[in-house]
Amino acid sequence: MRLWIESAVGLLFPPGRPPRPWGRLERPFCERCAEPYPRPIYDSFVCANCEKRKWALSRLRAAYRAEGSVREAILRFKYGREYFLRPWLGRWLRDGFREHYAAESWDALIPVPLHPLRRRRRGFNQSLEVTSWLASRVNLPLREGLIRPKATTPQARLRRSERLRNLRGALALAPGFDPRGLRLLICDDIFTTGATADACARVLRQAGAAEVAALTVARG
Ligand SMILES: [Zn+2]
Incomplete structure (x- = not known):
């Protein structure tokens, strides 16, 4: 991962310069997981993958496709620790909020927790950073409602089939957080299979949340 970043630095946008986003995630896409559909379609649809999957999330949405400058900015923020990218990622997250969720009322934004060990190694939790940026701009409370008591292999290193198993027991409700009856929005930098966000949603739903979306x- 590091090699890829080093070789890409300055390729799509130079250090210190604001990147411009590529590729919005646009309909037609799966109503559940936002998997793009290659041809025009007039009805809403659910993809074959979601037909057989039991989601705790009501739906997943992203502002952009994970390509070009968007993918590079996410990787450079997270692994290259280019903290100055926070407001750009925050704005892009807000683009997605405006497009997909602003018309509804939400009780809180929830970041995806990092295990304390990984947080220390990385210096910050990228999910918390972009979520807190968004929360202050859209006037919604940020609640760190989840914790990660168990260290797991990074999802990015695993095959699709291994990702669900890897997350078993990895997430828990934060002490003192009561999600009963709340409509909650989990925010993160990127999702690929959606397994992490869904594991978060499962904990919150089991504790009584009315709805959890992401x-x-x-979108990877
Ligand atoms: Zn789907």
Whole structure:
């Protein structure tokens, strides 16, 4: 991962310069997981993958596709620790919020927690950083309602089939957080299979949340 970033630095946008986003995530896409559909379609639809999957999330949405400058900015923020990218990722997350969720009322934004060890190693939790940026701009409370008591292999290193198993027991409700009856929006930088966001939603739903949806900057 590091090699890829180093070789890409300055390719799509130079350090210190604001990147411009590529590729919005646009309909037609799966109403559940936002998987793009290649041809025009007039009815809403659910993809074959979602037909057989039991989601705890009501839906996943992203502002952009994970390509070009968007993908590079996410990787450079998270692994290259280019913290100055926070407001750009925050704005892109807000683009997605405006497009997909602003018309509804939400009780709180929830970041995806990092295990304390990984948070220390990385210096910050990228999910918390973009979520807090968005929360202050759209006047919604940020609640760190989840914790990650168990260290797991990074999802990015695993095959699709291994991702669900990897998350078993990895997430828990934060002490003192009561999600009963709340409509909650999980925010993160990127989702690929949606397994992490869905594991978050499962904990919150089991504790009584009325609805849990997810929003990310990009869809992998
Ligand atoms: Zn789907």
